[in-house]
Amino acid sequence: MKLYRSHLFIALLAIGSTACNKQLDTSPSNAVPEEIVLKSVANLTALSEGTWAAMMDDFYGGTFGNPGYKTITLVSEAMGNDVALITTKYSFAPVYRFTQMSDKTQSRLNAIWNQLYRIINNNNIIIANVDKVTGDAAAKKVLKGQALALRANTYLTIASFYQFSYLKDSLTKTAPIYTTPTTDTTRGNAKATLKEIYAQVFADLIEAKGLLEGYQRVAKYKINADVVNGLLARAYLNTGRWTLAAEAANTALKSYPLMPQADYGKGFNDVNNSEWIWGHPEIPSQSDGSYSFHFLDVSSASSYYYSFMADPFFGELFEAGDIRKTLFSWDGNPGREGWLQYKKFKFRADQTGDLVLMRSAEAHLIKAEGYAREGNITDGAAALNVLRTARGASAFDPAGASKEQLIEAILVERRKELWGEGFALADIIRNQLPVVRKPYVDAGGADRIVTVTTPDGKTKQVPAKYHSAFKFADGKDFTANSTNYIFVVPQAEEQNNPNLLK
Amino acid sequence: MLQKQNLLALLLLFSTGLLAQTRQVRGVVLTAETRQPLEGATIAVSKSTRSTVTNTQGQFQLELPDDKAVLTISFVGRENAELEVKAGQTDITILLKTGNNTLDEVVAVAYTTVKRSGYPGAVTTIAADKVNNRLTPNITNALQGLAPGIQTTSANGQPGNSSTIRIRGVGSINASSAPLFVVDGAPYEGDINALDPADIATINILKDATAANLYGSRAANGVILITTKQGKKGSDVAINATINQGWSSRAVKDYDKLGTDQYFELYWEALRNKALTNGQTAAQAAATASGKIVADLGINPYGTTFPQPVGADGKIVAGARPLWNDDWEEGMLQNAQYTQAQLSFAGGSDKSTYYIGGGYTNNQGAYLASGFKRYNFRSNLTLQAKPWLKIGLNLSGASTAQDYPTSADSRQTNVVLFGRTIPSFYPIYQRNADGTFKLDASGQKQFDYGAYRPNAALTRYNLIGSLPLNKSRNTNENLSARTFLEVAVTKALKVKTSFNLDYINSNSLYYTNPLVGEDAAIGGTVSKSSNRFLSYTWNNIATYDFDIQSVHHISLLAGQEYYKLNNSGLSGSRQKFALPDLYEPVAASQLIDFSGNADNYAKLSFFGQGQYNYLGKYFFTASVRRDGSSRFSPDSRWGTFWSAGASWRLSEEDFLKSVNWLNALTLKTSYGASGNDNISGYYAYLALHSIKNNLGNGGVITSRLPTPGLKWESNLNLNVGIDFGILKNRIYGTVNYYRRTSKDLLYSRPLAGSTGFTSVSANIGELRNTGAELELNVVPVSNRDWRWTLGINVAHNKNEITSLPQKEIISGSKKLMVGTSVYDFFLREWAGVDPNTGNPLWYRTTADGKKETTTTYAQGTQYYAGSSLPDVTGGITNSLQYKQLELSFVLSYSLGGKVLDADYISLLTGGPSPGRNWSTELLNRWTPDNKNTNVPRVTTDDLAWTSTSTRFLYDATYARLKQVSLGYNVPASLLSKIGLKTAKVYGLAENLLTFYGHQGMDPEQSVDGTTYYQYPQMKTISVGLQVGL
Known part of the structure; x- marks a missing residue:
């Protein structure tokens, strides 16, 4: 009897243990296997x-300190002329x-x-597979166009x-190019020259432009033909193809009228602004990018x-009368008295900001610069003045103006109009200028000494606060084309990419 | 009288006249010298499997199979006694001599128990008395210094936090190096905080292949095997109550900082130096500095009488003295109490045993708003249901609440960093210019949030005021069950099935108030999460023990185990509270986010083990285990692990039996392979795209490359050791040498970032830990009144990478290469201060190999600068008894290794960060009169000298008096009058003294030698009372 029971018991155990072998298959709840992603155009x-x-x-x-793609914007601004960084604050002092x-x-x-490069690789996966997956042909076309354009933007x-x-030396080695998805055997590509990188950018953008023709987007973060034209304008400007830059910019800006003056002080946080060609809406549940406002927003409590x-x-x-002038004020808050606020960026009430x-303002400026550098003073000045007039600034008088004067005016206008949007360092590098x-x-x-208004409404005379870094760390003066302006390839890439310098 | 006869076992036999047919014997085991009851002595009936253990009163009860039997009585640290129980004898008293012979005790190892003598495995046992009465709710914090080869560091001392434990070195680079915890026979996955140290009977640390490898898949980093208390068969209920009341504070003082006068004078100098570099004359520069100082710091603590408190000579002007001196560090501390109470009932009938215990612990933190509270219970039951059937249920539960303010981060809300950062010349409460308090309408002092403070002095923050209004609380409900059913099929063959479950329901609530402090501007925030964690282990084991002709002892074991983990959680956050004093998300008006996910993980294992010994002299063991893990692909998920061991009890040989001074000598060795699948992520073979939704549209993004061939990391563990006992075992111990080689490391092989991935998992690389351990126990004095025991343990470990997929891998402040350890610093090398200019210098190696100095940090070359791992770790335990008095302590130490103290850097930034506290070390700055110094000149320019370099690398050597206990056992004669069996009053202290070299830094930092503004260790002193009835 006793033995019989034990045998039964052992038999039950044996049945129990064989049943659980298949239990070793598990799957994640927050990720999907690649084959599912590559199944259809919807999944792609x-x-x-x-x-x-x-x-x-x-x-x-x-x-x-690195709030999404805006990190690059913040770094670029902190290394320019016009942001006087409070260096005791988080994250950007060494950049500055x-x-x-x-x-x-x-x-x-x-x-x-x-x-x-992660973004590039993901776009490469889309580009490599979009023609193979099942689904609507029109949707595939758009998806491919957008992936090409985003890859181009990244390069x-x-x-x-x-x-x-590029205009200094287009043949300098810069960074690797990848156009196919990384596999587990990929070890890394060699650095390509600027010329090769721009060739890739143009190829991608031109193909994207064709694919996105006629595409009506549902939201402004989606890349459409206007965005592609805007990117083309930037790329042409960087590579000195002035007329093409002006023409591409002119096409890009068509559907985006400059904002009314009343909108300028609203905080640059609304993707629906009439002149935004491309922007990313933020929502409370997806707001890491909005963290950039903690650096840029100098007036919200x-x-x-x-x-x-x-x-x-x-x-x-x-100048007085310029709507942008009204956004300046000397900070009177205790502890930050004497800093000059430029209240361009403001959080929305829910702590987000698009x-x-x-923006079409940038396109106007590219158009102006393209014409100006080509020697077309009239069209260049006209394009510049469209913007200046919209902002309430006095127009640039083309009469008797030299090409250099016009270019100078346009570059100053770029600083004024695009402050905080990431062009500061890029323009210094592009135009081979020193930081000033x-x-x-x-x-x-x-x-x-400046006058500030304290929170209790009293005015007060305090010394103005301004830049604190006027030279490079080694004590040398800021010069044009300094290696200090260039982002270096990280040590980890050097270490782990055996082909980098091949 | 009897002692004089010097018998091995001393016994007094009383015949009560009861008839022998009861076959029950009961008795009591006492110390031979003081007649104190011995708890936990093992009484075994020879030639049977019956055994029992004495209760707190030293009592036991045992059922005898025959009229006559021989009992073996053993107790750690005492000589064994053998005793023949004659027919009719039912009540016996056994006196155990101090034999110091731990070598004969029975120890728990993987899935079974073995007699220590002759066992080939490396096992260290920590007795209950070392951990039962400790002033920490977390058992991991109590292990430090108690066993050789265990590196225990508590980087964050916040109440309720665990220590990091490494057994015999760091065994892996990317996979986990943490040991496996096993509680009452099954891997423990519950919250370690749910385990009340008072419920623990023994802890065995399994360090080598023979002892641990039957846990195959999880044994790679050693096993910590915890056995909880059980009742004793046939004993009366023993009631034990303990209460402790203590007080906690920081174990070491924080960094020394400048006083107000020093600060003002030094900042004046910084301003003056800056003005000089700007081209001003000496007089102009002095005037500029005197004029600027109050505006820069935002406050004048010297009052309006002295608008320029620092004169043109750089000294505080005559008559000026600070009107207040508010210690923020002190303000962030609280009067922390430690309260602990336990009550337990243990006993048993002839067929069952029970242990029922409950406890309460309230461990308040040294810093404001931090603390840990626990209510726990445990019920351990066993029942001999039929002669052939035994069942058991251990059930424990705990409810814990941890108040957990930020304490390991550079954030402004970090409670440790906050008080350290703000100098004493900023008032905690609002003050008028004359130094008097600004009172509100009701006459109360008002917190000063310091909107005027410069940024470096944490503008708009005052945690002393806002922290009590905020919440950061983790509450856990833990339930842990260990059940078994054991069938004795024959006398030799037993089959046991056990089902073991750990369940945690954890909730966290993080709330910032809408009225004051950091989130007032957005109306406060709240985030709440809830997580259900369930793991269970079902194992089935058959054992077969038999003797052949009484010379060959064979013990076989075969088993199967299935393990499953399910973890499922949800979390959400909202902000903008319309009303104060409401803490739940429902009261916040704006939804931020809501999310949740679930994970599953399973393992299936089959294993077997054979043990053989011949005449108790020659021992052999072998085991094999096959594990399948759901982490790996179906094609590579199975791994086979094994071990083999042998030992030789030389002291049992005739040629040594005559050597009087030698009582025990055993040579042992073992070798085996165990596995590790513990890498981050439960799905380590698929090419995965993780969910990344975008603005209401479903989205995914690449997260890992496919690794279909990824398999177990394996750990080859060689151990060679000697157990010895000499001079009647007054000196006994163990020496071990080991070599652990981890190969096929589950490695995140770094990829060039430009591929779109930074790493891919691969079985690449090899790591070796080589070391030696010594455990030495000495009983220098043992007589009627005095007993002194001393334990010393020493371990040396060398960690070395023996193979890497590429020449070198730089990761943060470390660089890996073949020949280095996993934690070798790779830093720019500080070259001191240029005596001529006062500027910082670093070394660089030029292209032609010349080493020279540079003033530009970025141009400095990185060099190897030593490892964070200590050379030697260990502890000293000491116990001294005089009559009823006991004094014991545990001292742990760690020699060698380095810490990169980034915390300290924040106090050295000086001039560029006006308003932040400065270290006193800045007083030694370079000046034209003090050219040979390690501190550059002060200026408001950033000289970058505080950038990470060897300048801030400090020796990590330290020793810590972990525990001190002074107790008095109330004599039995007194107790009997008041109806108590035992009573002890005592004082306890945890972390009473710390010996270390770098002022201000708690020497216990993370294993990799980096600091992160962590909560320092606490010192706790308490008084307690223990009563048994």
Whole structure:
């Protein structure tokens, strides 16, 4: 009896244990296997959406200092002339002092590099598979066009920051190009020249332009033919093809009238603004990119860092009557008295803000610069004046003006109009200019005194705050084409890409 | 009288006249010298499997199979006794001499128990008394210094946090290096905080292949095997109550900082130096500095009488003195209490045993708003249902609540960093210019949120005011069950099935208030998450024990195990509270996010083991285990692990039996392979795209490359050791040498970021830990009144990478290469301060190999700068008894290794960060009169000298008096009058003293030698009372 029971018991155990072998198959709830992604155009579209979300709304490298694609904007601005950074605030002081982006061991370099190439690889997956998957042909066309354009935009970003101007030397090696998806055997590609990178950019954009013709987008973060034209205009401008730049810009801006003056002070946080060609809407549940406002927004009480203050000399570039002039004020808050606020960027009430990527104002300026550099003063000045007039600034008088004067006026206008949008360093590199920062002092060398209004309404005289880094870290003067302006390829890439320098 | 006869076992036999047919014997085991009851002594009936253990009163009850039997009585640290129970004898008293012979104890190893003597495995046992009464709710914090080869570091001392434990070095680079916890026979996946140290009977640490490898798949980093208390068969209920009341504070003082006068004078100098570099004359520069200082710092603590408190000579002007001196560090601390109470009931009938215990612990943190509270119970039951059927149920539950403010981050809300950052010249409460408090309408002091403070002094933050209004709380409900059913098919063959379950329901609530502090501007925030964690292990084991002609002892074991984990959680966040004093998401008006996910993980295993010994002299063991893990692809998920061991009890040989001074000598060796599948992510073979939704549209993005061939990491573990006992076992111990080779490392092979991936999982690389351990126990004095025992353990480990997929891999502040350890610093090398200019210098190696200095940090070359891993770790345990008094302590130590102290850097930034506290080390800055120094000149320019370099690498050597206990056992004669069986009053201290070299930094930092503004260790002192009835 006793033995019989035990045998029964053992038999039950044996049955129980054989039954669980198949239990070793598990699957994740927050990820899908690749074969599902590559099944249909609908699933591949999900890859496109996810790639976009990762580009705009991941903290690159997982730190708050890198709020999505706007990280590059912030870095570019912090290294320019017109942002006087509060260096005791989080994250950007070493960038501002030119000690970070030229040091290959710094983690921010990895964060930006890795994410840009991750976006490229995901677009490569779409481009390589879109023609093979099942689904609607029209949808495939759009998906492919958008993937090509986004890949081009990423390579254009790399070409703009990781090397000197194309016009300085287009044959300098810059960064690797990948056009096919990475597999587990990929070890890395060699650095390509600027010329090769731009060739890829143009090829992608021109193909994308054809594929996106007639495509009606449902939201402004979707790339359409206008965005492609805008990107083409930027690429032509970088490579000195002036007329093409002007023409592409002119096509891009057509459907996007410059905003009414009343909208200028609304905080640059609304993708529905009439002149935004390309932008990313933010929502509370997807708002990592909005974190960039904590740096740029210098007037909202909810802004954590408000560190991107304006250089007082920048404020002086604006004349009375210019709507943009009204956004300046000397900060009177305790602890930050004397800094010059430029209240261009403001959080919305829910602590988000849409992210601007391309505006028709920029297209007008590209158009103006393209014509001007081509020697067409009339059309160049006209394009510039469309913008200046819209902002309430006095028009540039083309009569008797030289090409150089017009270009100078356009470059100043770019700084004025595009402040905080990421063009500062890119323009310095592109135009082979030095960074210019000066102390805001009187003739005797003492800080200039300005009047601020404290929160209790009283006015007060305080010394103005201004730049704090006027030279490179080694004590040398800012010069044109300094390696300190260029983002270096991170040490990890050097270490782990055996083909990089081949 | 009897002691004089010097018998091995001393016994007093009482015949009560009861008849022998009861076949029950009961008795009590006492110390021979003081007649104190011995709890936990094992009484085994020879030639049977029956055994029992004494309760807190030293009592036991045992059923005898025959009229006559021989009992073997053993107890850790005492000589074994053998005793023949004669027919009719039912009540016996056994006195155990201090034999110091742990070598004969029975220890738990994987799935079974073995007699220590002759066992080829490396097992260290930690006795209950070392961990039962500790002033920490978390058992991992109590292990430090108690066993050789166990590196325990508690990087974050916040109440309720665990220590990191490494057994015999760091065994993996990317996969987990943490040991496996096994509680009452099954892998424990519950919250380690749910385990009340007071319920623990023993802890065995399995370090080598023979002892651990039957846990095959999970044994690669060693096993910590915890056995909880059981009742004793046939004993009366023993009631035990303990209560402790203590007080906690920081174990070490924070970094020294400048006083107000020093600060103002030094900042004046920084401003003056900056003005000089701007081209001003000395007089102009001095005037500029005097004029600027108050505006820059935003406050004048010297009052309006002294508008320029620092004169042109750089000194505080005569008569000026600070009107207040508010210690923010002190303000962030609280009067922390430690309260602990336990009550347990243990006993048993002839067919069952029970242990029922309950406890309460309230461990408040040294810093504001931090603390840990636990209510727990345990019920361990066994029942001999039929002569051939035994069942058991161990059930434990705990409800824990941890108040958990930020304490390991550079965020402004970090409670440790906050008080350290703000200098004492900023008032905590609002003050008028004359130093008096600004009171509100009701006459109360008002917190000063410091909108005027410069950024470096944390503008608009005052955690002393806002923290009590916020919440950051983790609450867990834990349930853990261990059940078994054991059938004795024959006398030799037993089959046991056990089902074991760990369940955690964890909830967290993080709330910031809408009224004051960091989130007031957005109306406060709340995020809440809830997580259900369930894991169960079902194993079935058959054992077969038999002797051949009483010389060949064979023990066989075969088993099967299935393990399943399911983890499922959801979380959401909202913000914008319209009303105060409401803490739940429902009261916040704006939805931010809602999400949730679930994971599954399963393992299936089959295993077998054989043990053989011949005449108790020659021992052999072998085991094999096959594991399948759901982490790997179906084609590569099965791995086979094994072990083999042998030992030789030399002391049992005739040629050594005559050597009087030698009591025990065993040589042992083992070798085997165990596995590790513990890499991040449960699905380590698929090419995966993780969900990344975009603005209401479904989205995915690449997350990992396919790795269909990925398989188990394996760990080859060689151990050679000697167990010895000499001079009547007054000196005994173990020496072990080991070599652990981890190969086919589950490695995140770095990829060039430009491929779109930064790494791909691969079985690449090899890592070796080689080391030696010594455990030495000495009983220098043992007589009627005195007993002194001393334990010393020492371990040396060398960690070395022996193979890598590429020449070098740089990761953060470390670089991996063949020949280095996994945590070798790779940093720019500090070259001191240029005596001529006062500027910082670093070394660089030029293209032609010349080493020179540079003033530009980015141009400095990175060099190897030593490992964070210690050379030697260990502990000293000491126990001294005089009559009823006991004094014991545990000292742990760690020699060698380095820490990169980034915390300290934040106090050295100086001039560029006006308003932040400065270290006193800045007083030694370079000046024209002090040219030979390690601190550059002060200026408001950023000289970058605080960039990460070897300048901030400090020796990590330390020793810590982990525990001190002083107790008095109330004599039995007194107790009997008040009806108590035992009573002990005592004082306890945890982390009482710390010996270390770098002022301000708690020497316990993370294993990789980096700091992160962590919560330092706490020192706790308490008084307690333990009563048994």
